[in-house]
Amino acid sequence: MKAVIAAPVFPPEVGNVSVYVKRFAKELCKASFGDVVVLAYANTFEEIDGVKIHCIKKSDPLLIRLFLYTVKLFRLSRGADVIYVYNTFASGLPAVVVGGLRGIPVILRFSEDEVSQRASAPRKNNFFTIRLLSFLQKRILKRARAISADGDFLAEVLFLSYEVPKEKIRIDRNPAPKPETLPFPPEFFPHRILFASTAENEARKEELEELENSLRKKIPDAGIFPLDEANISRAEKWHLLRGAGVILFFSCDVGYSLYACALSSGIPAVIFSSKEQAEKTLTDILENPGTRREAIANGNSILKEEYSWEAYVRNFTDFILHLS
Amino acid sequence: MNIPEENKKEWEKYRTAEFNDVADILLLLGFSADTEQTHTQGERYLMSGRKLVLTGHREHDGKKVIIKISSDPRGIKELEHEHLCRETIKKIDFAYKDILLPEEILFAKTGKFTVVVSAFIEEPVPFLLHSREEQFFLTLRAFEMLEGVHATASSHTKIIRSLWSSWGAAEYLRSFGEFSENIRKAVPRDTALHGAMAEAQKFLLAGSGTIERYSGFLTHGDFVPHNLRIVGHDVYLLDHTSLLFGNKYESAARFLNYLCVYHPELERWISEYIRKNRGEDEYLSLRLMRAYKMGFLLQFYTGSLAQTEGDLHRLAWERISFWKSVLSAILNDEFVPVETVLKYKNKRDSLRSEEEVRRQKKLHQI
Numbered sequence: 001m002k003a004v005i006a007a008p009v010f011p012p013e014v015g016n017v018s019v020y021v022k023r024f025a026k027e028l029c030k031a032s033f034g035d036v037v038v039l040a041y042a043n044t045f046e047e048i049d050g051v052k053i054h055c056i057k058k059s060d061p062l063l064i065r066l067f068l069y070t071v072k073l074f075r076l077s078r079g080a081d082v083i084y085v086y087n088t089f090a091s092g093l094p095a096v097v098v099g100g101l102r103g104i105p106v107i108l109r110f111s112e113d114e115v116s117q118r119a120s121a122p123r124k125n126n127f128f129t130i131r132l133l134s135f136l137q138k139r140i141l142k143r144a145r146a147i148s149a150d151g152d153f154l155a156e157v158l159f160l161s162y163e164v165p166k167e168k169i170r171i172d173r174n175p176a177p178k179p180e181t182l183p184f185p186p187e188f189f190p191h192r193i194l195f196a197s198t199a200e201n202e203a204r205k206e207e208l209e210e211l212e213n214s215l216r217k218k219i220p221d222a223g224i225f226p227l228d229e230a231n232i233s234r235a236e237k238w239h240l241l242r243g244a245g246v247i248l249f250f251s252c253d254v255g256y257s258l259y260a261c262a263l264s265s266g267i268p269a270v271i272f273s274s275k276e277q278a279e280k281t282l283t284d285i286l287e288n289p290g291t292r293r294e295a296i297a298n299g300n301s302i303l304k305e306e307y308s309w310e311a312y313v314r315n316f317t318d319f320i321l322h323l324s
Numbered sequence: 325m326n327i328p329e330e331n332k333k334e335w336e337k338y339r340t341a342e343f344n345d346v347a348d349i350l351l352l353l354g355f356s357a358d359t360e361q362t363h364t365q366g367e368r369y370l371m372s373g374r375k376l377v378l379t380g381h382r383e384h385d386g387k388k389v390i391i392k393i394s395s396d397p398r399g400i401k402e403l404e405h406e407h408l409c410r411e412t413i414k415k416i417d418f419a420y421k422d423i424l425l426p427e428e429i430l431f432a433k434t435g436k437f438t439v440v441v442s443a444f445i446e447e448p449v450p451f452l453l454h455s456r457e458e459q460f461f462l463t464l465r466a467f468e469m470l471e472g473v474h475a476t477a478s479s480h481t482k483i484i485r486s487l488w489s490s491w492g493a494a495e496y497l498r499s500f501g502e503f504s505e506n507i508r509k510a511v512p513r514d515t516a517l518h519g520a521m522a523e524a525q526k527f528l529l530a531g532s533g534t535i536e537r538y539s540g541f542l543t544h545g546d547f548v549p550h551n552l553r554i555v556g557h558d559v560y561l562l563d564h565t566s567l568l569f570g571n572k573y574e575s576a577a578r579f580l581n582y583l584c585v586y587h588p589e590l591e592r593w594i595s596e597y598i599r600k601n602r603g604e605d606e607y608l609s610l611r612l613m614r615a616y617k618m619g620f621l622l623q624f625y626t627g628s629l630a631q632t633e634g635d636l637h638r639l640a641w642e643r644i645s646f647w648k649s650v651l652s653a654i655l656n657d658e659f660v661p662v663e664t665v666l667k668y669k670n671k672r673d674s675l676r677s678e679e680e681v682r683r684q685k686k687l688h689q690i
Contacts, residue, residue: 012538012572014420014474043476044537046605058476121417181600183593184457231557233464235597239457 001034001320004077006085006095010040010053016257017086017111020174024084025051027309033317037076041065041090062090070094080104082320085144088114089136096143105323107316108144111174113157138162145323148172151256172315176260176307180235186243191222191286194244196229196262198255211275211282219286224248229258241265246285246295248278263303268295338396342376346393349434354383355441357391375399379444382429388444389429395436402565403438405487407431409564412487418480420472423542424560426553445553445560452549452586460593466552466559467576473542475569484569491570492539493532496616500528503619510626511644517622520648520655524615527655531612538572538609547575548582573598573606577613581621584650584660585669592659611654618651639675642668 007021021040028036029050038048042055054076056069073094077083083106085095092108099106115137119130141147141162148170149155155171158164193215195208208224215222227247229237238261241247247262247269249255254271262269268285272278284291305311343357350356357380375394382389394400413423430441451459475484484490504521511517528535544551546566553560561567568574576594583591599607625643632640646668653660676684 012474013476014471041477043540046537059478059481061478178601181597183460183596228557231465233461233468235464235601236461239461 001082001317002080003028003033003036003320004073004080004083005036005038006073006083006091007038007040008086008088008091010038010042010055011046012044013042016174019177020111021086022046022048023175023309024312025053027313028316031310031313031317033313035080037080039069039073039076041069066090066094070097073098074101077102077104082107082323084109084316086111087140089133089140092140092144093136096140099145100143105145106143107146107148107319108141109148109150109172110141110154110158111150113154113161116157116161144168146170146319150174170315170319172312173256173306174260175309175312176264176303177257179261179264180238182235182239186239188243190245191219192244193222193224193282193286194227194240194247194262195224196227196247196249196255196258198253201253204250207275211279214279215282215286218283222282222286227258229255237261238265241267246270246282248272248282250278260303260307263299263307266296267299268292269299270295338374339376342393342395343378345395346376346437346439349437349439350380350391350393351383353430353432353434353439353441355380355389355391355430356383375402380441382441388446389441390426390444392440392442393437395438400438403440406564407440408487409567412484413564413567415483416473417483418473418475418477419542421469423469423473424558425564426560426562445555445562447553447555449554450549451552451554454554456587456590456593459587459590460597462552462554462559463579463590463594464597465557466547466561469559469561470542470544470575471572475540475542488567488569490540491568493536496535496571497525497528497532500525500616500619503623506623507626510623510629514626514644517626517644517648520651521619521622523655524619524651527615528612531608534605534609535571535612538606539570541569541572543568543570543572543574545570545574545578547578549586571609571613573610573613574617576610577617580610580614581617581650585665588659588662588665595659611657614654615651618647618654621647622651635675635677639672642671642675 005021005025007017009015009018009021011018011022021038025036025038026048029048036051038051038053040053040055041058043058045053045055047053054072056065056072058065060068069090070093073083077098080102081104083095083099083104085091085106086109095106095108098104115130115134118133141158141164147158147164147168149158149172151173152171155166155169158169159166197204212222212224227237227240232240241262242265244267247265247267249259249262249269249271251271251273259269259271270281270285272281285295286292347357357378374396375392378391378393380389380391381387392403392406394403407428410425410428413425416423426445427443428440429443430439432439451462454462475481475490481490489495504518504525507514507521508518544561544563544566545568546563551562551566553562576598580591580594583594595607595610598610622644625640625647628640629637646664649664650660673681
């Protein structure tokens, strides 16, 4: 089989998309998928054994690089079974054009909503630009054969904002990133509960205080600490995760990337829908070593089935076979 | 009077004259300088730019400030550059994380003087007084803040080009060639040093692909603890004239070169972290940049030989010898032995003037 991965960025460029594109190509190659070709906008790139990487210089003006990208993608996709594109206008538009011309199915990876991000960016694009981008986004999504969304929230966005039929949407969560190795061991606090949230929420704060007070009646040194991912380094995140007794998520605002990290840190990571449910389970995990072991084993199995590269690549390969 | 003494006297004369002249101007602008100014003493006269960096406060509310002032064309240029850096950083819309710089309170030109007043960032605990683990995480936080600004697209270049050129392999190699040339002129008979520089040049040339690959990142050429201010989770960067677009590891290289004298354990931790988590190519980029920065240091100290005498002159030779051994260690992918560092530090401390010891203590906030 042959897959062309059309990406907007590639390492050494920083950011999640860049890291995932490289890892996906590497894992496909490792799983003996067949020919793996990557096309990205980049001035230089990090090499991967067994993967052919092609770049369109980012330093060229936008329209020129868009044109060059489309032409290059057309050439590279000859004989391909699929074009897997990381959604942005710069890669999505050429991918659906080339897919249409060549008759190759395009699977679009939707890991962020670019239009709403641009609309809410500090230096806002004007109203007409956003309207135009929104229109283009709908066309791109319409022409893709399938959309792979990173989570339920984005699946909802696709359905509600871009009118993508539900049967066209698949949910494939980003696999857990590689855990970092630190030069010193974490200090382990068995009764520390790390609370991971995607947003600051005053109401939740009160709820957590109540939860902490109730827990302290049974476990005096139990404490809930917020994990503010935005303000710490990657290394510190891994250090904090590994030093906690439990990592707590509430179902209404789970950051799945952090959840995946929590699962791979070997610490019980649990999602709750209510304070009452949390109180009972947390007490159990903190007090009872058997429950703790069970929670870790459960986490490992979720990690393997939903957040591993093996599962991600297997689902991808099965889907390609299903398409053909 | 010989040249070194003349240079020092000249700086002292400049410092006194400038300080007397600026007092009234500062008052008119609503600020005043503190009576004791450690930063303008000791070996400061060997450093770049004729400008005074003073601590002071705002008259109406007593807010602590940093005042930079100059009437010298080179010093003025540096201050203007710093002002523009600050303005441009604000415009960068492709950063993954906010770049934190102390707020500029005033930029003014009055008479022959250019004045920049910025907020003094009070830090509850200075970097070096944090635990080793905290220092490790704070450092990585600052690195990630800088690495999040990667100028790759034409729209990025448009924002930065008026102020910064982006350094790639060619620029680093050319600059290193100039270091070698200057060293050759300053110490024509030190063949061992010339040999070490030639070896380093070969190393840089062989790794030019890696240097180029990790270029285009915002970096701080003088990334050392006294140019950082830690407030809670925030890491502020000082000395904006040292900001530039270049190799991702230039800041880390400068920092690790500093750490090998002041904190060898942290030097090892950070090197090991980069190697294990970011891969061999990025680790090589770090070593290449460390070698490059050593070239700069060796050029600086060989250049200072002509401006120094007595103990300071002997100290310059000690420094050249020490950094040469660190350079060799980097080229061999080793760490310089702790005994070598201790021996150097003892010698250095015995040769430093009391004034310089005070300046260093203030600088490192210890």
